[in-house]
Amino acid sequence: MKKPEYIMIHHSAVSYDRNSDQFEANNNYHKAQWDFKSSLGFYLGYNYEIAKNGKVRQARADGETTAACYQQNMNDGRCIHVCLDGHFDNEKPQPAQIFALRDLLRKLVDKYKIKKDNIIFHRDYASKSCPGSNLDIVFIRSLVNGQTEAQNDDENIKEELINILNKAIELIKRL
Ligand SMILES: [Zn+2]
CATH class of the missing domain: 1.20.5 (Single alpha-helices involved in coiled-coils or other helix-helix interfaces)
Structure with missing residues (x-):
């Protein structure tokens, strides 16, 4: 277990209209991909996932090793990975997802004294659009203001x- 210093935001890259709560599907998908079980008994690579209706599920303990971003040691527990269900190149996050993300970010930032600038997007570390072009880092950071x-x-x-x-x-x- 490491002390978390970063929070990285992801999207599932599957439309929430196709599946509004993708936790089970992603957990199974990641199990098939890596078979990497967390201390909480899940296989999802992220720490948290937020469904279309704002429901938050935790798959990995904060500070636990993840399978979410292979660049710059971001899987070694220093970073808490939060995935929102949806494909935010094509659709916008639901208000319920933003409220849930805001509450989760505030809780984590406060608990681990994480710097606001250390709330980051996957695309800043890997050559992909994750968490989608409709998400703006300035807006996401402003949620903890x-x-x-x-x-x-x-x-x-x-x-x-x-x-x-x-x-x-x-x-x-x-x-
Ligand atoms: Zn990602």
Whole structure:
């Protein structure tokens, strides 16, 4: 297990209108291709896959070896690979997929302190269009925007409430 430093976005390159939840199909396909079982008991090469309806399935633990991008050691666990069902050269991701991706990215970025610039596309590492010409890296990175500020606000409010409560307790004790 490695500490994840990158998150790479992929598409399945199969239209979500042909198959709206491709996890099983891809798991079987990758089993036939590599027979490379994950610690979670799956064969899918990616860590996560997001179906047309936004359902997220995890196939490999974060930091586990993957079979998703052979360039620059991106399979050794340093990179969490997220695949969206669809062919985004021809169609656009569904809003439910974007919301699910946003929530997943925010969770992973926060958990592993991953730099926003380390959210990357497969096509920047291999000569393919993955995750499709309809996906824009600036937009995808913007999905994690505001996370830190919002969290800080929450933390500040929590701290303030605790201070007020402590003061109230002190006052009550003096009564
Ligand atoms: Zn890819």
